[in-house]
Amino acid sequence: MTDPADDPAISAHSTTSGMVGGGFYNANSATQWKAIEAVLPFVDEAANTLPTTSFTNGNGTVCLADFGCSEGLNSIAVMQRALAGLLPRTDRPVQTIHSDLPTNDFSRLFVNLRPGGRPVFDGARVYSAAVAGSMYDQLLPDRSLHLATTFNAIGFLSRRPVEVLPGYICLNGPSAARANGFVSSEDRHIFAEQAKRDVADFLKMRARELVPGGKLLVQVFGANEVARTCDGIYDLLNDAVLAFVATGEISRETYDRYYQPVYMRALEELTAPVSQEAYGAAGLFRIDGTRSYEIPVPFNTRFDADGDLERYATDYVNFFRAFTQSILETALPEGPGRSSLVDRIYNCAKDLIRATPELYPFRYIAIAMLLTRTG
């Protein structure tokens, strides 16, 4: 087993090597797009109000960057939307930047930026680029950025907050309905604090990069009073992994050390670091707007309409496989059987869904805040 902290595939200030590449994330990210679509009014507001005359980068370029872009399908679509608002407001050249971890499938991103060999954005004035690194680090020069965005990404923590999580595989614990595991209240407190420190670090880095008056849109999966975006999917993955603990193919020690370092925040947990002194980012930004919302999940809608359980099981499992697989794989002992074990775990998850879909209801709660750099 590789200790995730020592794994060369995992960069500093990150806990995953990224999504499943080769087009798999793009093919299974319609749900994440729905969550982005719901906050496009924030994108419009940012594009219509970001400063277009404030340049410290020497060449008068307006710069837009999206952090946690993955293979780019959703990231490029949201960038198109921002450009639609911005381009009529300025005659300056525009630099678009898509950023993700060094181990992200950037080849797929580049192909998506040049479909058929042509630039996906307005070729006369928009210049696209990619930057690899953790979003919890500074990645762009001081005061060079006018709009920063991140979607469905900041829930991936910058570090593993504990060594072992013996009772469950996700930081927020099992759904109340399933209760198929436990996470102690001490651990829950540690995770909530880590999640706030991560937001603060992200704010501090973007505060350096943004020009005064620059805009920052932070959107991510989360939780509200009635549901959490971890419910269902992680109950299912937990059950599937435990099936292999029961057969002895996964040791209890491996299970105890394995968890997905993602945290579902409530809206107040996202906004707290913007104003609370304790996290070191207070005063860097002003809050223009916030949202906590739920989106219809495309694979649920389809299943409600056609009742096709086979299709539902595939879509449901592929959806969460795209963002859990690399972390699960790293947690399992290295060796020739590892990737087939991973396949069998996700196949087991499909079997569980086919057998009792009612045990794993999934809802997508999201939270967002639109900020302006002060100063």
Ligand SMILES: C[S@@+](CC[C@H](N)C(=O)[O-])C[C@H]1O[C@@H](n2cnc3c(N)ncnc32)[C@H](O)[C@@H]1O
């Ligand atoms: C669920 S995907 C979201 C992709 C896209 N933004 C969307 O909404 O469809 C999460 C992305 O965050 C990236 N990510 C996770 N931790 C990160 C970090 N510390 N720095 C930069 N990107 C990170 C992952 O590699 C992945 O591409």
